[in-house]
Amino acid sequence: MSTLHAIILGLTQGASEFAPISSSGHLVLVPWLFGWDVVTNADLNKTFDVALHLGTLTGALIYFRHDVVRYLRAWFASIRARAIRTVDERLAWALILGTIPGVIAGAALEEVIQEHLSQPWLIAIQLAVFGVVLWAVDRWASSQRGFDTIGLRTGFGLGVAQAVSLAPGVSRSGITMTAARMISLDREASARFSFLLSLPIVFGAGAFKSIDLVKDGLHGYGVPFFWGFVAAGVSGFAVIAFLLSYLRRHSFAIFMFYRLAVAGLALLLIATGVRPATV
Secondary structure (H helix, E strand, O other), rough: OOHHHHHHHHHHHHHHOOOOOOHHHHHHHHHHHHHHOOOOHHHHHHHHHHHHHHHHHHHHHHHHHHHHHHHHHHHHHHHHHOOOOOOOHHHHHHHHHHHHHHHHHHHHHHHHHHHHHHHHHHHHHHHHHHHHHHHHHHHHOOOOHHHHHHHHHHHHHHHHHHHHHHOOOHHHHHHHHHHHHHHHHHHHHHHHHHHEEEEEEEEHHHHHHHHHHHHHHOOOHHHHHHHHHHHHHHHHHHHHHHHHHHHOOOOHHHHHHHHHHHHHHHHHHHHHHOOOOOO
């Protein structure tokens, strides 16, 4: 893997982690499309994933640094008081509860997902299906609720939705935004909670995979991994800032069209024999 490959995959990870287009799906489809061996080299793939996840996490933490400090303080204050007294404390607990389903599902299903659900043909189908679902829900949902209305039950429910998204092609941010719009959260609130909810999951994934990094090393790819880390962080930060502004005035339609286009291209390449259906 060259430095250019690493930068392209870093940009892909950072952009697609927060946009509702599936980062895990794109990290399979991009190398698959160009025939890069990062897909079939299991050790290199796992190690590179660490760099990308940590890069994405860094970009998100820089953007949400004030929110992270704010809700951590509120959470500890709530624990000390043994009560939930403020909006910030309620939101902090909603984020904590929302993290639990994803952690359980990720730990239980990681091997199944990697071995059976990370195939280009299936990713393409799920990109198309869940893209249409996101658009349809957004089109007919109301926007009666803002970010401050989120409570513990809502947080946990969106966490369950996030757990469903572990299959590549579904999109973690896409499914949580879809679920949030179903319960009348406005678009910006849906995106903001989805992004904040992702932080513990991305941190956990990076920390867990770092065990392999420490054990196996960088395989001589220190420079490409570094630039992949930087690219993921910069693109993640930029996409968060863009989306929170964009969704104040626009719908999710553009993401549906993009997902359908990518799915159509992938299935066309498979049907014509240009690329294999599996990796």
